[in-house]
Amino acid sequence: MANFLTLNGKRALVTAGTKGAGAATVELFRELGAKVLTTARSRPEGLPEAFFIAADLTTGEGCAKVAEAAHQRLGGVDIIVHMLGGSSAPAGGFAALTDDQWQTELDLNLLPAVRLDRQLVPGMVEQGGGVVVHVSSIQRVLPLPESTTAYAAAKAALSTYSKALSKEVSPRGVRVVRVAPGWIETEAAVRYAQRLADQAGTDYEGGKKIIMQALGGIPLGRPAKPEEVASLIAFLASDRAAAITGAEYVIDGGTVPTS
Template identity: 70%
Template sequence: MLNLELSGKRVLVTGGTKGIGRAVVGLFLAQGANVMTSARQSDLEMPGGFLVAADLSTREGCEALAAAAKTRLGGVDIIVHVLGGSSAPGGGFAALDDEQWQRELDLNLFPAVRLDRALLPDMLARGQGVIIHVTSIQSRLPLPEATTAYAAAKAALSTYSKSLSKEVSPKGVRVVRVSPGWVETEASVALAERLAQQAGTDYEGGKQIIMGTLGGIPLGRPSTPTEVADLIGFLASPRAASITGGEFVIDGGTVPTA
């Protein structure tokens, strides 16, 4: 395993109990970091790390996690904002009422804003730290039928991240974005299986349906959570010490322009 010089680093990962987040937690633990994440359920286990029960779609949940990071980790050196997703129904813009829009913002934008606001001052006081915001290629390639609000929230996260990087990078804190395309997480596997069943095909056929919806993936497959985690680990490490303010796409070539 490549040594990313992360041993002893204090790392907060949101959305760290499944999918990309779980892979990110595993990478940092394997590198010897001290890792904290959160989940809405309090009965989950996280061997080797700290798990805090908190609903990050609320202000109170973010405050609880930030307080736990300060007391149990003594602050953080690295924050990786993986939390995100969409519960919006299909049906285009007309299906999105104010409550749906608010839910997408509460899950995909405000947790990062609130946790950064709580934890960034200590990083600035030390003159060092790394913040990684996981955005999405859907901020550039939204799917109008079902992901308009999610895509808009991720676009807002990307713009916020860029602005934050310009403000705090001169003070020693790097801020970068990782923009995945379709990643073969538990949720995407379930979606492919459901589409396959509806179309009377197998799982590989379901994957082809999803890739067709995205306009094709030149690589011919989705990314894996481990591949995204490896990119995040590198960007968080001292090996990427001069990288800040950028957005790093990992999508198998889905976005058709540079």
């Protein structure tokens, strides 16, 4: 066995791969030799069109468009990384969430993975191998009731779905794993921390401390970097992790107080 990590020759689809941990995953996968197709609602400047498909994955039509592009441009996939996720729900706790807001959270955090897997995993089964990585969140076990109840519930549903899928397709050669990040220091997170800092009359480091306190503390003392999340995903997607399936890997600096 080679003594280094490689994804040489692998065909990968990474959703939401133009920013944050998604962009870091796309970059690392390509460095490791994978042929990567990524997707978002719009293509950023500088990203070759051949490696990108614009689509709205919160719709069935958007998922079908991406699946078709994966077949046409890659000839199928060996790895799927479901990075897409987020929340636009208002603050105010459970009573502030309407049916439409609940549906929006499910459409963003659960159903894209369900739809794309339904269209692409059968091809993995047919070819006798593949890896599916569902990116969940520590909030599935550590929700923030003021603002992320629906997001956390959708990510919990994603995790349960992922476990069920792993039990179904792992005997046929397809590994399914979950990665649960805590707070990641993405571009959006930096802007949020700076906004909190401005409101509190402190600096960026002070803004970070406000977020960490809201999470109950991060023993490591800092958020994860996008590149660190990407490294974990790359290992799990590689042949070096060939005996791993059905498991969830937390990368949160120790935020969740119990395993």
